[in-house]
Amino acid sequence: MKLPRWFHQLGSPPYVYRLADRLCPWLGGLGLVLLAVGAYWGLVIAPPDYQQGEVYRIIYIHPQTAYIGMMSYVVMAVAAAIGYVWRMKLAHAVAVSAAPIGAWFTFCALFTGAVWGRPTWGTYWQWGDPRIMFEALLLFLFLGYLSLRGAFDDRDKADRVTAILAVVGVVNVPIVHFSVEWWNSIHQGPTILRAGGPAMTNDMLVPFLIMVAAFTLTFSWLLLRRLQGEIVEREGDAKWIRELVGEGTA
Amino acid sequence: MSEFFLMNGHGAYVWSAYGLTLAVLILNAWLARTKHQSALQRARELARQAEVPRKQPTVRRLT
Numbered sequence: 001m002k003l004p005r006w007f008h009q010l011g012s013p014p015y016v017y018r019l020a021d022r023l024c025p026w027l028g029g030l031g032l033v034l035l036a037v038g039a040y041w042g043l044v045i046a047p048p049d050y051q052q053g054e055v056y057r058i059i060y061i062h063p064q065t066a067y068i069g070m071m072s073y074v075v076m077a078v079a080a081a082i083g084y085v086w087r088m089k090l091a092h093a094v095a096v097s098a099a100p101i102g103a104w105f106t107f108c109a110l111f112t113g114a115v116w117g118r119p120t121w122g123t124y125w126q127w128g129d130p131r132i133m134f135e136a137l138l139l140f141l142f143l144g145y146l147s148l149r150g151a152f153d154d155r156d157k158a159d160r161v162t163a164i165l166a167v168v169g170v171v172n173v174p175i176v177h178f179s180v181e182w183w184n185s186i187h188q189g190p191t192i193l194r195a196g197g198p199a200m201t202n203d204m205l206v207p208f209l210i211m212v213a214a215f216t217l218t219f220s221w222l223l224l225r226r227l228q229g230e231i232v233e234r235e236g237d238a239k240w241i242r243e244l245v246g247e248g249t250a
Numbered sequence: 251m252s253e254f255f256l257m258n259g260h261g262a263y264v265w266s267a268y269g270l271t272l273a274v275l276i277l278n279a280w281l282a283r284t285k286h287q288s289a290l291q292r293a294r295e296l297a298r299q300a301e302v303p304r305k306q307p308t309v310r311r312l313t
Contacts, residue, residue, distance in 0.1 A: 035275075039268070044254070055260035058267045065271060101278055108274045112267040119263050222278050229286035237296040245294040 011088050013231045014240040020224040027224065031217030038214050041207035049204075058116040060207055063191075064215040066109035069138060070173050071219065072102025076145070077170035080163035092159035093234055095166060096149070097226035101219065103142035110135060121186050130179040131187035138176055141169040155234070 009015050042060030049056035076098040083091030113132070114124040126132055145162055152158035180189050192198045198205055235241045257264045 043264075043268070048258070053260065054257040055263055057257070057264050061267060061271045065274075100281070104274050104278055108271050111270050115263040115267050119260055218275065222282050225279075225282035225286060229282065229289045232286065232289035232293050236293065237300055241293045242297040242300070245290055245297055 011086075011090050013090055013093075013235055013238075016090060017228055017231050017244075020228050024221055024224050027217050028221035031214055031221050034210055034214035035218060038207050038210035041210060046204050046207050052120055055116065055119045058112050059191075059204075060211045062109060062112040062116060063208075064211050065105045065112060066135065066176075067212065068215050068219045069102050069106035069109050069135075070176060071216075072098045072105060072223075073138060073141070073166075073170060073173050075223070076102060077166045077173075080159075080166035083159060084163040084167070089159075089234065090231070092163070093230040094223075094227055095159075095163065097223055097230050099142055099145050099149075101222050101226065103139060103146065105219075106135065106139040106142060110139065117186075126186055129185050129187065130183040131176070131185045134172060134176045134179050137172055141165075141172060145169075 038060060043057055046057070046060075048054050076095045079091045079094035079098065082088055083095060110132075113135075117126070118124045145165055148162050148165060149158045152161065179185060180187050191200055192205075192208070200208065232241060232244075255261055255265070
């Protein structure tokens with residue numbers, strides 16, 4: 001099979017490292033601006049909810065952090081699969097970079113969900129609730145992936161073994177997403193991605209979507225910065241790294 | 251103004267959610283940066299080590 005040129009470029013560590021250097025200021029800058037705008041809009045400008053009052057304002061961060069957690073997992077699994085099949089080291093570096101970010105955001109989604117659940121459902125945590133349980137499983141998959149990596153001294157071996165865990169575990173992502181439709185859950189059903197369009201008026205939908213964009217950009221920024229560190233760590237004393245750090249070029 | 255922080259009695263829930271999210275964002279930016287910097291530092295040390303033997307003369311003078 002003949003692969004397109006961009007595929008080879010994206011497999012080249014120096015190319016991706018420099019691409020990340022060019023993209024990061026834009027992704028990070030725009031991400032942070034949108035986070036500030038979205039948070040202000042959501043907390044101050046958007047009207048209170050007619051049922052939940054003010055506490056509903058967690059909706060501008062809770063679904064977004066949950067979505068970033070799931071997105072991190074998909075990025076990790078797809079990258080790990082590419083790395084496994086084509087033996088592409090850079091793909092493994094992407095998978096490793098996505099894992100801790102995903103773990104943090106999934107933790108964030110669980111926490112914001114808990115403090116939202118307390119005033120609206122009367123409980124922080126509901127054992128056996130499908131949405132909460134599968135989201136918690138997502139966190140454990142990330143932590144399992146990371147600790148399994150730690151068990152290997154040989155990085156190539158760690159890459160290959162953990163790739164299998166990453167790919168097998170990806171089945172949990174659609175389960176988290178559809179859990180509120182497949183089973184009875186105290187969690188509400190989909191608000192945005194549902195038949196008949198978003199069940200939210202524009203004065204709430206606009207800041208909601210701004211925050212979705214803001215978290216997506218911020219995630220891309222964090223992922224690329226982590227990837228850069230991972231690339232430098234893996235490439236060790238390659239010539240282009242030596243030139244990069246300004247040593248040994250003489 | 252204080253009404254805004256009280257969030258109609260739900261201030262503790264709303265602000266802890268936003269506070270933790272902000273903390274996680276800052277922590278992740280810091281972790282990514284630290285990892286990148288320490289990897290660069292290690293690369294610098296590796297490059298310096300690789301440089302040393304090259305400076306020594308390897309050709310014996312024939313006089």
